[in-house]
Amino acid sequence: MEGTRLCHRNLLPTTNPSLTCRFFSNSVIHHTSFHNYKTNFPKFLVSATMEASFKPEEARVPAALPLPTPPVTKFKIALCQLSVTTDKERNIAHAQQAIEDAADKGAQLILLPEIWNSPYSNDSFPVYAEDIDAGGDASPSTRMLSEVSRSRKITIIGGSIPERSGDKLYNSCCVFGTDGKLLAKHRKIHLFDIDIPGKMTFKESRTLTAGERPTIVDTEVGRIGIGICYDIRFQELAAIYAARGAHLLCYPGAFNMTTGPLHWELLQRARAADCQLYVATCSPARDGGSSYVAWGHSTLVGPFGEVLVTTEHEETTLIAEIDYSVIEERRTYLPFQKQRRGDLYQLVDVDRLNSTGAK
Amino acid sequence: MEGTRLCHRNLLPTTNPSLTCRFFSNSVIHHTSFHNYKTNFPKFLVSATMEASFKPEEARVPAALPLPTPPVTKFKIALCQLSVTTDKERNIAHAQQAIEDAADKGAQLILLPEIWNSPYSNDSFPVYAEDIDAGGDASPSTRMLSEVSRSRKITIIGGSIPERSGDKLYNSCCVFGTDGKLLAKHRKIHLFDIDIPGKMTFKESRTLTAGERPTIVDTEVGRIGIGICYDIRFQELAAIYAARGAHLLCYPGAFNMTTGPLHWELLQRARAADCQLYVATCSPARDGGSSYVAWGHSTLVGPFGEVLVTTEHEETTLIAEIDYSVIEERRTYLPFQKQRRGDLYQLVDVDRLNSTGAK
Structure with a gap:
């Protein structure tokens, strides 16, 4: 009754001039090396009865990153x-x-x-x-x-x-x-x-x-x-x-x-x-x-x-x-991180949207 | 030290095809007569030291409505x-x-x-x-x-x-x-x-x-x-x-x-x-x-x-x-509803964005 899919789509536009290129002009030390970690891609299990139109992956813009594997547990x-x-x-x-x-x-x-x-x-x-x-x-x-x-x-x-x-x-x-x-x-x-x-x-x-x-x-x-x-x-x-x-x-x-x-x-x-x-x-x-x-x-x-x-x-x-x-145990038990309604609400991380190009 | 301005701008685009015209094809009874009420437009006081670039009014898309005056207090x-x-x-x-x-x-x-x-x-x-x-x-x-x-x-x-x-x-x-x-x-x-x-x-x-x-x-x-x-x-x-x-x-x-x-x-x-x-x-x-x-x-x-x-x-x-x-008393004391950083995060109400045309 359950299917598997990886969710990485982001459908919000990147062409909005109010959202682009505002954050690269200062010298604030800012470390966001999201990609330095081994990423532990979780299986994104969506109930077959959860309609694709709910778009849980779009509730965060850009889409939420998987929880990385930390150096120490x-x-x-x-x-x-x-x-x-x-x-x-x-x-x-x-x-x-x-x-x-x-x-x-x-x-x-x-x-x-x-x-x-x-x-x-x-x-x-x-x-x-x-x-x-x-x-x-x-x-x-x-x-x-x-x-x-x-x-x-x-x-x-x-x-x-x-x-x-x-x-x-x-x-x-x-x-x-x-x-x-x-x-x-x-x-x-x-x-x-x-x-x-x-x-x-x-x-x-x-x-x-x-x-x-x-x-x-x-x-x-x-x-x-x-x-x-x-x-x-x-x-x-x-x-x-x-x-x-x-x-x-x-x-x-x-x-x-x-x-x-x-x-x-x-x-x-x-x-x-x-x-x-x-x-x-x-x-x-x-x-x-x-x-x-x-x-x-x-x-x-x-x-x-x-x-x-x-x-x-x-x-x-x-x-x-x-x-x-x-x-991860808590998120498995109560999987609401994956049950959000991206078709109804979207939280936009403006800084990350600009930094990544939202691709 | 404080200036007054009304905040009603919304800069997110309305042309994103993923956000338009999805919610009008069913018969769900849905009552959102936001405009039936007398609206009690509060003075939107922004500290002179709060830079306009923070865009608190953009932290909600469309912009947050003022609290209406209820029929009974x-x-x-x-x-x-x-x-x-x-x-x-x-x-x-x-x-x-x-x-x-x-x-x-x-x-x-x-x-x-x-x-x-x-x-x-x-x-x-x-x-x-x-x-x-x-x-x-x-x-x-x-x-x-x-x-x-x-x-x-x-x-x-x-x-x-x-x-x-x-x-x-x-x-x-x-x-x-x-x-x-x-x-x-x-x-x-x-x-x-x-x-x-x-x-x-x-x-x-x-x-x-x-x-x-x-x-x-x-x-x-x-x-x-x-x-x-x-x-x-x-x-x-x-x-x-x-x-x-x-x-x-x-x-x-x-x-x-x-x-x-x-x-x-x-x-x-x-x-x-x-x-x-x-x-x-x-x-x-x-x-x-x-x-x-x-x-x-x-x-x-x-x-x-x-x-x-x-x-x-x-x-x-x-x-x-x-x-x-x-x-209103609580919101005056702790005015964080007006202190959000719309330049950093924006919560999009997809249904309302579509319903109002975000104008």
């Missing part, structure tokens, strides 16, 4: 929920110690919090910002991350720091490979501009500039999609990463005392369950004396949307095992 | 978590009694469970199916719904029943207005075909045919998007309804003892929080002796993703108040 991830002070040197040394401690305990992937080298405030961002592209003394925070990733042979998703680039500031996450090289840099795409009267008002856009593109990176511990905090609210970004073959989404994030209890865990679980992949988040520890009080609750969620490990708001490092074989 | 909804037996006549009389009791308590909108006139099994669907379009004696279940909606002047989202149409069977939800007229009929778009070894195997597609389009309907109690059970797993459907101006999504659904505890509440809360609207679900009561054991837990969720009322698995009717003014 099981490994330990560490979520370093760091305390952050006004002393940048201390913050860097403190983060390094936490990373080394986690590596000593067997972690192969380290995730740091959003804005871990600086207080989280518009006043602080310009003061603590570093020129990541210049490197060296111009960016002591990322220099440390590079050195420790190389010396310990670990992958680091470096939370985020304020980045200065020309006359602009960004909220940027650097990913370092086991050789200490910068694999990718994600600049927060969706800036946090909210206003809940009497509870929470913050406008990052007063000082920061938004990033220009999604960031997904092949590492020694799998294909990882990066978002920073408010980016997690946009389900489209997670869905795009899933369609690009992500095993894991990492969101450094500092939700606050209003949105944290409301939405932090919900959003992580929703992204994981809808995309059927792992989601890891890392918050700073709570400092009740700061102007922006972080919710904490760094968490690892599995591909059924299940919380695998979480914590409260104090400083701590969580270490947990990720097993990527679970992803 | 506050009203009571009833979720009738009915027990279902093998006796269809009893099921119909039983549902009528529950509806009338809820109307007596002031409910203006009634939501029934998925498959409330029949056991939930592939063996039962052909036996209990009714010819809804023929009506009268050919569909005693919907005749009852029509009569009671008219006599009590209430809106009914009639859960679902097996529908026979020609030689096909559907899982169909009928919506009746306060005058007893059938306003819309939604045929389950995504059929429930899953296989979790040793826990849950079910393939609706063995007997049922999938519906051909989304269903959103203007009623006396607001604009309501309809999904049936497994439809809730597809975030795109909810996002399409939100972009069409839905106030409320109603999902009659019978999750089971495996997927229920895993995902039932999570998915409802995720759809509500991501779309910032109300979500109501209604399950049959649990019958431990049936071949398919329903999870129960009918629920109303508010536009912050917060559970407003829920229950366990026994037969009961939940009555709760909906206040649509909360939707």
Whole structure:
């Protein structure tokens, strides 16, 4: 009763001038080597009763990539929920110690919090910002991350720091490979501009500039999609990463005392369950004396949307095992990744559509 | 620091032959009178620092409609978590009694469970199916719904029943207005075909045919998007309804003892929080002796993703108040509906794109 077919068609046009050639004019480091991995082409089984006119492969444009075979199936991830002070040197040394401690305990992937080298405030961002592209003394925070990733042979998703680039500031996450090289840099795409009267008002856009593109990176511990905090609210970004073959989404994030209890865990679980992949988040520890009080609750969620490990708001490092074989198992049990109705809705990944020519 | 602009542009081309003229050849009742309502054009405030190149209005194709002003702002909804037996006549009389009791308590909108006139099994669907379009004696279940909606002047989202149409069977939800007229009929778009070894195997597609389009309907109690059970797993459907101006999504659904505890509440809360609207679900009561054991837990969720009322698995009717003014408040506080990156991702509503000509 079941037939087999490979789905790779994409019928959306590539001639739309609004969708072409917009993303190749800047120098953002952006690593999307989708084709470096061995690809594990799954059998695309479609029930004989699922009409071809449903076009599940067209629900993502370009069509979703098969889940790649990662270099490692099981490994330990560490979520370093760091305390952050006004002393940048201390913050860097403190983060390094936490990373080394986690590596000593067997972690192969380290995730740091959003804005871990600086207080989280518009006043602080310009003061603590570093020129990541210049490197060296111009960016002591990322220099440390590079050195420790190389010396310990670990992958680091470096939370985020304020980045200065020309006359602009960004909220940027650097990913370092086991050789200490910068694999990718994600600049927060969706800036946090909210206003809940009497509870929470913050406008990052007063000082920061938004990033220009999604960031997904092949590492020694799998294909990882990066978002920073408010980016997690946009389900489209997670869905795009899933369609690009992500095993894991990492969101450094500092939700606050209003949105944290409301939405932090919900959003992580929703992204994981809808995309059927792992989601890891890392918050700073709570400092009740700061102007922006972080919710904490760094968490690892599995591909059924299940919380695998979480914590409260104090400083701590969580270490947990990720097993990527679970992803394919979950997708076999609940095959809705292959049951979408491309005849009714299509999510267009504009950046990938342009990059690949959609062929 | 803030400028005002109205966003109504749509730059995706309308000439793609794969996207045109596919949906007008069948007789599915489908009510999408988006323009019958007074529209409450909100001021579209975009931070001066949000670059125009982000194109938030293009994140939905066609562009999202403004939230319409509903005929009523506050009203009571009833979720009738009915027990279902093998006796269809009893099921119909039983549902009528529950509806009338809820109307007596002031409910203006009634939501029934998925498959409330029949056991939930592939063996039962052909036996209990009714010819809804023929009506009268050919569909005693919907005749009852029509009569009671008219006599009590209430809106009914009639859960679902097996529908026979020609030689096909559907899982169909009928919506009746306060005058007893059938306003819309939604045929389950995504059929429930899953296989979790040793826990849950079910393939609706063995007997049922999938519906051909989304269903959103203007009623006396607001604009309501309809999904049936497994439809809730597809975030795109909810996002399409939100972009069409839905106030409320109603999902009659019978999750089971495996997927229920895993995902039932999570998915409802995720759809509500991501779309910032109300979500109501209604399950049959649990019958431990049936071949398919329903999870129960009918629920109303508010536009912050917060559970407003829920229950366990026994037969009961939940009555709760909906206040649509909360939707705009939530969207003002957390304006991510206007912060999407249309330059990076676009969700295409194929049916609406074809229907409107995308102009």
